[in-house]
Amino acid sequence: MQNQGAKGYQETLLVDTLDRMRRNPEGRKVVHLHLSQLMAQNRTSVRIKIVTRMFRTLESGRQVQLFDMTNGDLVMIISGGAQRDVNNIIHRIRKLFDGDPATLDNADGTDRFATWFDLSLDSSMAIQNAQHMRREAQEGRAEENAALIPGLTPASLDAVQKKVAFANIVPFIRDQVALRVSPATKEASVEFYEFFLSVGDLQRAAAPDINFLADRWLFQDLSRTMDMRMLETVTRSPHARGTPRISLNLNLETILTPAFQAFLEHLEEGQKVIVEVQAVDLLTNYEMYLDVRNAVNSMGHAILIDGLSTTTLEMLDVAAMKPDYAKISWAPELLDLMDSPTNKSAAFFVQEIGPEKVVLSRCDSSSALSWGIRTGITLFQGHFLDAFKSKTRRPSGGRAGA
DSSP states (O other), X not given: OOOTTSTTHHHHHXXXXXXXXXXXXXXXXXXXXXXXXXXXXXXXXXXXXXXXXXHHTTTXXXXXXXXXXXXXXXXXXXXXXXXXXXXXXXXXXXXXXXTOGGGSXXXXXXXXXXXXXXXXXXXXXXXXXXXXXXXXXXTTOHHHHHSOOXXXXXXXXXXXXXXXXXXXXXXXXXXXXXXXXXXTTOOXXXXXXXXXXXXXXXXXHHOTTSBTTSSHHHHXXXXXXXXXXXXXHHTTOGGGTTOSEEEEEOOHHHHTSHHHHHHHHTSOTTOEEEEEEXXXXXXXXXXHHHHHHHHHHHTTOEEEEXXXXXHHHHHOOHHHHOOSEEEEEOOGGGGTOEETTTTEEHHHHHHHHOTTTEEEEOOOSHHHHHHHHHHTOOEEOSGGGHHHHHHSOOOOSSOOOO
């Protein structure tokens, strides 16, 4: 047996436990809290102990098994009966660290703070994640990774913007399909292709020693430069040709610039654009959102509100904003979402927005797809849809409404 003081002991224990659970995974989930990514002032031993203690009460009766990772992260294996309690505690922890970049979503919409695995569906992925942490701990890299890469500063922002402005960004452009799935036949058709810039890959190429996402407001300045590069590049991409609808995630300000108008002029005949705007930006720029929505719609294109989560669904009246699409990020918390003042569930919000308008993104399991279909959603994005994508031809050109 490995000594408890040995490097990677907790990680090895986690790997072994998950491996044993392969035979009986039903109802169990794993959540990985990336506490090591918190800012230094939040990543104190006192605060980490407070967070861990919040879950200790659930350890009795083996409802939750806690594993303290070498890098300061926390991993839990959760039984079905404890999932609601764990979700509630994670929500409180996000409030405790409110404003820390680690609690915000990544630019691509993925949750930076909590990664969930359903052992009935994702046991191999959960084990791979644990094995990766074990390797880092045994090789002594976990402590290094716990220290955040320095973030953007006003001084470094200018230099990084210049690099991005002149860099060849073609290798960093990705596209992801959004599919409309028929509830009756389970057949899928392409609704649109989303084009986005891989921030992580661009960062590693342009400034590997700087964390672009550490400061949300400085990153937003940088993202405007990224917007301009995307508008210049996407229309020349072979993947964008012959696609009736393409979507781009842009800042509100970008949509009102001459660069966006020039981008529209280079579209193929009949090609439509879906402009994705972030829900968090609407909280501070609602009047600009209305101007953007009206301008986009008047030109025959569509607007999509992106980045909707259990928190933003409760904060924003999305239905009143009248988007053409609304993108909700899948998370197990959606199953338990209940806005206590109004007694509204996630399914209620979907019906209020219009289920035909809702895109369920980050679908990484059949449970996400099943929940969406039960709720009336027919539009999906995510890795689980790759199987559908392989059976669905990229559409040919031609007129199509947005």
